[in-house]
Amino acid sequence: MGVLGRLRGIRVPDSPGTGRPVARRGTFVAAAGAVLVVDALMLVTGPDFGALAVVAAVLLAGPVLLAWYRPMAGWAAMVVAQVLLGVMGIVLGSPLMVQPWLIHQLLAQFAVMYVVALSSPLWVTAGAFAVTMAAAGAVAALLGVDGQRLAMGMLSWVLALLVAVVLGHARRARRLSTLRVAEELGRRLLEERSRIASALRGSGEAACTEPQPSLADLGRLVESVRRAGVPVETAIGDPVPSPSPVVSLTAYRIVQEALSNVVRHAPGARTTVTVGDGTGGLTVIVENEPPAQPGTAADGSGLGLIGMRERVAALGGGFAAGATEGGGFAVRAELPRESVAAPPGGDA
Numbered sequence: 571m572g573v574l575g576r577l578r579g580i581r582v583p584d585s586p587g588t589g590r591p592v593a594r595r596g597t598f599v600a601a602a603g604a605v606l607v608v609d610a611l612m613l614v615t616g617p618d619f620g621a622l623a624v625v626a627a628v629l630l631a632g633p634v635l636l637a638w639y640r641p642m643a644g645w646a647a648m649v650v651a652q653v654l655l656g657v658m659g660i661v662l663g664s665p666l667m668v669q670p671w672l673i674h675q676l677l678a679q680f681a682v683m684y685v686v687a688l689s690s691p692l693w694v695t696a697g698a699f700a701v702t703m704a705a706a707g708a709v710a711a712l713l714g715v716d717g718q719r720l721a722m723g724m725l726s727w728v729l730a731l732l733v734a735v736v737l738g739h740a741r742r743a744r745r746l747s748t749l750r751v752a753e754e755l756g757r758r759l760l761e762e763r764s765r766i767a768s769a770l771r772g773s774g775e776a777a778c779t780e781p782q783p784s785l786a787d788l789g790r791l792v793e794s795v796r797r798a799g800v801p802v803e804t805a806i807g808d809p810v811p812s813p814s815p816v817v818s819l820t821a822y823r824i825v826q827e828a829l830s831n832v833v834r835h836a837p838g839a840r841t842t843v844t845v846g847d848g849t850g851g852l853t854v855i856v857e858n859e860p861p862a863q864p865g866t867a868a869d870g871s872g873l874g875l876i877g878m879r880e881r882v883a884a885l886g887g888g889f890a891a892g893a894t895e896g897g898g899f900a901v902r903a904e905l906p907r908e909s910v911a912a913p914p915g916g917d918a
Contacts, residue, residue, distance in 0.1 A: 580642050580689050583745060592745065593685060598638040605678045606631035612674060622658065629655055630678050637682045641689040645698050648682045649705050656709030671727035680734045687738025695735055703728065744799045748837050751798035784818040785845065788825060792843060795829045799838055802829070807846035817905050820881050821845060821854045827874045828856035828901040836861035839898065851887070852905040860897035878903070 582593050606627050613623030629651040637644025652675075683702070687695045707724060783791075785806070792802050813821070825843055832841050841858040875891050878901065882889040888904040 580640070580694070582638060582641060582685060582689050583742070592741065593638060593688065595638055598635055598681070598685075601677075601681055602631045602635035605634055605674070609674050622662070626655055626658065630675060634678050634681050637685040641682075641685045642694075642698075644682050645686050645702075648679060649702055652702075652706050653709055656706075656712065660712065671723035671730075676727060676730055680730060683731050683734040684738040687735045688742050689738075692739065695739060699731065699735055702731070748798040748800075748833060751794055751833055754794070782815070782819050783822045783826075784815065785813070785821055786818075787822060788843070788845065791822070791826055791829065795833060795841075798833050800829070800832055800841055801838075802841045802843060805842070805844045805846065813852050813905065814908050817852060817885060817907065820885060821852060821903070821905060823881060824854050824878050824901065824903050825856055827878050831874050831899075832856075832858045836899065848904055851907045854903040854905065855900065857894065857900040858898045875901075 609627035609630050610624050613626055633644045633648035633651060635644075636647055655675075679702070683695075683699065686698050690698070706727070710724070788804070788806055792804055795802050812818075825845070829841070829843070832839060836858050839858040839861045841856065844853070844855040844857075846853055878891070879889045882903045882905065886906055889902070891901045892899070894900050
């Protein structure tokens, strides 16, 4: 019962930072409508189905629409529809409906299997794929399709559904990777803020002795964000003279916070990180293009921007952040080469 409950609870996942399903409802409504109209018109003109053509079309189109709300229910409806249509075709003496490799059935099944792979763990997707193969293959065999035609049709059908599964699973993997990186970046930032607050409170706890990151560690930070699916380009120079350790740490934290915002609130947006010599010292710029999903914000809470602004102000630098003309978001900091004051909590 626990497994069945988990399967019933599977839903199309949300896109990171948007709260909206990664698969658009309108797309599936349009796809289901297209399948319904095309199949109804095709079958109603044939000699076998007659008035049952509309029923057959609904059986094909319904799972596509249902899959957006409940992926596993949509898949189950698709398998049941395959069997019912097969029986219907055999009873009416029509070979048309029981051949799943025909394009009018394949398109509907492709959409359903894509959503299942996008929404489910791999073991669930693999099981659904195997059951789909077995059900359709059995019905097709009952029709008495000759061996060569059955083998060629099944091969093309299996390959098409494998593509749907691979595409859906790849998108699921990218989403999970984005969430993991965002969680890790957020965890590190929270730990650092807690450490700073604990100096401010004068708790007497032993100071943290682990090495603090610097500009030299930006490469690893950027690479972790790239693995989350955010295309980041860098233009990181070797400032001369080299900034103090406090300034180097502050520059790293600004890039870290800004990239964390991009991962959480503008996933997939092309981003550029620029660090180099400026007119007043060290310049740090993180700019991202508009996110792939409309309606997202660079930093919904504003706390990240406040933290960056306070860091820069503590060093006597300048900070600016806001939307760009192209609809993206940019963070810019000007840091002095030498710190005029240590950041709160002595995080150096």
